[in-house]
Amino acid sequence: MFNPSREEARRFFIHAWQKHLRNQPLADLEAVVVDILEAHPEYHGFLSEDYLDRDWPPEHGDTNPFLHLSLHLAIAEQLAIDQPAGVRGLYNELHARHGDAHKALHDMLECLGEMLWQAQRTQSAPDPAVYLNGLRQRLGLEPQAYP
Incomplete structure (x- = not known):
């Protein structure tokens, strides 16, 4: 399993963007x-080596662009394989409700972040039931028990 360091993950985003700007194959x-x-032009200015070591403390009200982008990437992978099971259907419902794919993804991002925060707080594995519920x-549906 690939587990990049913070710097490696950030370099991946930076290099992918640089390749795109040079019209190189991706x-x-x-x-x-x-x-x-491309859906986040507000972060383009951070896509340089100057930001490899920067911290964005949440207590200062800062949004870490690399964390935000990484969560988007995680959700893209989840949707591609419908894992955890049922996440694609819930996304489709959010998308239909909002009429906007990016707004639906940001709802998902907040729920994914909540699941990760709870896991860190309790020092336990992330619980997909927290995420899916x-x-x-957000859809106004009842929570379900998940295996």
Whole structure:
């Protein structure tokens, strides 16, 4: 399993964007990253080596662009394989409700972030039921028990 360091993950985003700007061929995952980056022009200024070590403390009200982009990438992968099971259907419902794919993805991003925060807080593995039920709640649906 690939587990990049913070610097490696950031370099991946930076290099994919640089390849895109130079019209160089992109690997499949790089193409997904470029799609995400194109939807976030507010982060283009951070796509340089100058930001490899920068921190964006949440207590200062800052949004870490690399974390935000990484969560988008995680969701893109989840949707591609419908994992956790049912996430694609919930996304489709959010998309239909909002009429906007990016707004639906940001709902998902918030629920994914909540699941990860809870796992960190309790020092346990992330619980997909927290994530899926967060999505269900945004749709006004009842929570479900998940295996």
